[in-house]
Amino acid sequence: GEDVEQSLFLSVREGDSSVINCTYTDSSSTYLYWYKQEPGAGLQLLTYIFSNMDMKQDQRLTVLLNKKDKHLSLRIADTQTGDSAIYFCAENTGANNLFFGTGTRLTVIP
Amino acid sequence: ETGVTQTPRHLVMGMTNKKSLKCEQHLGHNAMYWYKQSAKKPLELMFVYNFKEQTENNSVPSRFSPECPNSSHLFLHLHTLQPEDSALYLCASSQGPGSDSPLHFGNGTRLTVT
Numbered sequence: 001g002e003d004v005e006q007s008l009f010l011s012v013r014e015g016d017s018s019v020i021n022c023t024y025t026d027s028s029s030t031y032l033y034w035y036k037q038e039p040g041a042g043l044q045l046l047t048y049i050f051s052n053m054d055m056k057q058d059q060r061l062t063v064l065l066n067k068k069d070k071h072l073s074l075r076i077a078d079t080q081t082g083d084s085a086i087y088f089c090a091e092n093t094g095a096n097n098l099f100f101g102t103g104t105r106l107t108v109i110p
Numbered sequence: 111e112t113g114v115t116q117t118p119r120h121l122v123m124g125m126t127n128k129k130s131l132k133c134e135q136h137l138g139h140n141a142m143y144w145y146k147q148s149a150k151k152p153l154e155l156m157f158v159y160n161f162k163e164q165t166e167n168n169s170v171p172s173r174f175s176p177e178c179p180n181s182s183h184l185f186l187h188l189h190t191l192q193p194e195d196s197a198l199y200l201c202a203s204s205q206g207p208g209s210d211s212p213l214h215f216g217n218g219t220r221l222t223v224t
Contacts, residue, residue, distance in 0.1 A: 004152070033212055042114070042200050042215035043153075088153070097143075097166070098213055100153040 004091055006101035013109050018076040020104045022089035025070060029091040032065060033098065034074045037086045046074070046087075076106075084108045113137040116201050116216035123191065124224055131186040131219045133201030140206030142184040143213065144176060147198040159184060160206055191223045 003025045012018045024032070030051050035043040049056045049063045049072075056063045062075040072089055086105050090098040114135045123129050135142065144156040158166035159178040173195075175187040184201055198218045205211035 031212070035215075040217070040220075042116075042217040043202075043213075045212050045214065048212055092212075097155060097158065102150070102152050 004089060004099050004101040006087075006089060006104045008102065009105050009107070011107045011109060012079050014079060014081060016079055018074075018079045018083065018106055018108075020074045020076075020087050020089075020106065022072040022074075022101055023070055024072065024089070024091045024099075026091060026093050026099075027067075027070065029093055031092040032063075032072050033090045033092070034061075034063065034072075035088040035090060035100075037088065037103070039085075043088060079106075079108050081108045081110055114201055114203055114214050114216035116199075116219050118219060119217065120220045120222075122222045122224060123188070125191060125193075127191075128187070128189040130188065131199055131201075131221075133184040133186075133216055135182055135184075135201075135203040135214070137203055137214060139203035139211075139214070140181050141204045142178060142181070143202040143204075144184065144186055145200040145202060145215075147200055147218070153200070156186075188221075191221075193223050196221055196223045 005023045033048040034046045036046050037043050047058050047061050054065050060077045064073045086103040088100050088103045090100045117132045141160045143158050146154045155168050156170045157176045162178050173190050177185040200218045201216045202213040204213045
């Protein structure tokens with residue numbers, strides 16, 4: 001079955017770059033997503049990448065996809081305290097469902 | 111502001127109570143979902159509805175009963191729950207089957223079963 005893995009915690013200093021990593025197992029994934037969850041809130045879609053792309057940039061966010069290694073990363077440039085949250089990667093295998101990782105809690109130190 | 115609205119935001123209920131969670135989406139989507147989010151566990155898909163028809167029930171106990179009267183509204187009826195059912199229940203919507211559109215989530219209902 002599908003398995004999406006992420007490290008649980010990441011701490012960075014304000015102004016530094018954050019890199020959140022994710023590995024997945026289903027090579028038939030069509031889209032891969034990054035969601036952000038702030039305390040007391042639902043999941044907010046940040047960005048997504050189609051499986052035939054290897055990079056996507058959206059302002060401070062850069063998504064890198066290594067399809068061979070089934071590795072996805074999210075880089076946040078100039079990390080701010082407002083970026084502190086839990087970040088989930090998710091894969092869409094085309095079955096109208098997303099499989100989520102356990103989430104990475106990003107803590108930004110002022 | 112989210113296009114998916116969930117009520118109530120918080121709910122405390124005893125094990126013998128009956129309550130319902132409500133979800134409404136204003137995005138014109140055709141698919142709606144219930145997810146359960148527990149501490150230290152991945153999001154668990156519970157139910158999927160496409161065009162008001164249930165297309166997935168992920169082995170959810172019968173004490174959870176979904177209802178989808180139309181493509182914009184989704185309910186989760188709860189009865190005789192257990193303390194381990196305490197969690198954040200998230201509703202989501204998407205364009206629907208055959209689409210790779212992302213899911214859009216509500217802010218969830220924080221359920222505590224006492």
